[in-house]
Amino acid sequence: MSSVDSQQRVLSGMRPTGKLHLGHYHGVLKNWVKLQHEFECFFFIADWHALTTQYDDPSGIKDSVWDMVIDWLASGVNPGSSTMFIQSQVPEHAELHLLLSMITPLGWLERTPTYKDQQEKLREKDLATYGFLGYPLLMSSDILMYRAGRVPVGADQVSHVEITREIARRFNHVYGREPGFEEQSEAAIVKMGKKNAKLYRTLKKRYQEEGDMDALETARALLMEQQNISIGDRERLYGYIEGGGKIILPEPHPLLTPDSKMPGLDGHKMSKSYNNYIGLREEPDSVVQKIRTMQTDPQRIRRTDPGEPEKCPVWGLHQVYSDKETRDWVETGCRNAGIGCLECKKPLIDSVLEEQRPLRERAVEYENSPDLVYSILQEGRERARDAARDTLEEVRSAMGLNYR
CATH class of the missing domain: 1.10.240.10 (Tyrosyl-Transfer RNA Synthetase)
Known part of the structure; x- marks a missing residue:
């Protein structure tokens, strides 16, 4: 998969909190239903994320997962148009989290705005745990695992996408400089043919010397059209134009979603914690x-x-x-x-x-067909694992962990 293709891939998830309310429907699910017809979408239930704050009492997570998936399906999220899966059933997430933890500075995690905010809001819980500190990195692993170029988030969550971009950039800088990178990149340019090679070099110069973002976008489109180069060469040339190494983990971009205009029964934001909500399928x-x-x-x-x-x-x-x-x-x-x-x-x-x-x-x-829901999640898991294995194969190889 090329980094240019990643711009057509969307990743989003929710912690399992049980049955959803109309705020979720207007703020998230209606947008998912729209996105699934425009992009390749991966939607996951973040049960490991739930454990970062509910590790002392995980008893309700299973039922919450089930209720939430039914709400997704009832809202029009279509397993034929998107991939739905449970995070913990794709163990590759845990491995990528571990591998990325080797290069992620502690300071990056500690400065995440929601880290201190959540500690303050949940003072009754002991959140001095590695899992809670590392949850932004787990979130980054979720995104980078699928090389998703777009992540639908509200304005208050942009910081999570930003740290993911920093981690991807650091990984590519550390591991993307394969031996002979420049020589291989120059050889790949020649494979494009004289006309396209000349255009690529012109765009590369405009971007590197003038910071011309239009030149970068045009170069991406040019590389996408090339039939004479391999995916690996395409990745090299994408990194080469940016002055770095091979792009192994593409940097995602936030896909800003409008703030939910769904107020609660008291005029404040609709939330279960405020008990001011109407359930999505309430009687x-x-x-x-x-x-x-x-x-x-x-x-x-x-x-x-x-x-x-x-x-x-x-x-x-x-x-x-x-x-x-x-x-x-x-x-x-x-x-x-x-x-x-x-x-x-x-x-x-x-x-x-x-x-x-x-x-x-x-x-x-x-609700009357639990086997159908189970099969949807199983099929989603298999599709997710296929994509995850592809990413991990490249990551392991880049880190020198490929022993075949």
Whole structure:
């Protein structure tokens, strides 16, 4: 696999936290469903990551994995269009984590923003463990294992992709300088033919002397088109134009996802820890009860009191679920006391239930067919392991661990 191909590969995962809520659906899963038709996608259940903070009580992880996979499938993540697997069932992740730990400075892990944040938030837990310190490296191994060029993340997770880029860069610098690298690269240029060789050299000069990023992108496209060079030569030439060595582990790029606009029942971000969520496939009676009892504008005590939508958590949900006509009706009716709070909530309840209906129906099919879910994960595991073995073969060889 070439580093240019990696730009068409996406890797993303979730810790198993049990059944998901509508915040996950709007913030992550709808995006996954879209991406799986545009890229080669690997989606994994990060059960080893769950152990970094739940090592003292892993009893709920298994059921959480099952519930979460069913939610993925119910949301439209398609095993025919993407690869779904459980992290711990691809042991190659652990080996790459170990090998990368040999070259990763401790300071890089300690400065990861979420390292200290999580320690502060979870002060009741003993997180002075190697596993917790090393989880950013395990995350990097997950990405680099599949040579994924794109990683969908929110703005608060970009730092994890950045450390992955640094690790890939360090690995390529240390191990990509194979004996005779420049000679082999020059020989590979000749194989491209006179016209393409001249163009490559021109683009290389423009990038190295002027920092022209367009020249780098054009060179990538040029290399992708070449039929006369091997994948190994392509990797050498990709590294050669950047002034480094052979690209063994391509550097990933964050694929920024829009912040989820799905507020919780109290107006804050929807979260299980805040207990302000609506389950992705929650029972209709429960959904109706939760929305009907939502807090509204505290200044609107009586039915005849005018209200202010901006001060009401219900208005946040209307922003997600209601069309402009309904929102205009809510704004006018609230401000002039023309509608009551229960009237305001009625179209919202209808819209949420309508969105959930097909999700619940699809989930029932998978809940009643555990063997089908198991087979989907098994097939995903095999596809993931095939890709993982290819990467590890190159990594071991680069590190001098290939004994055949």
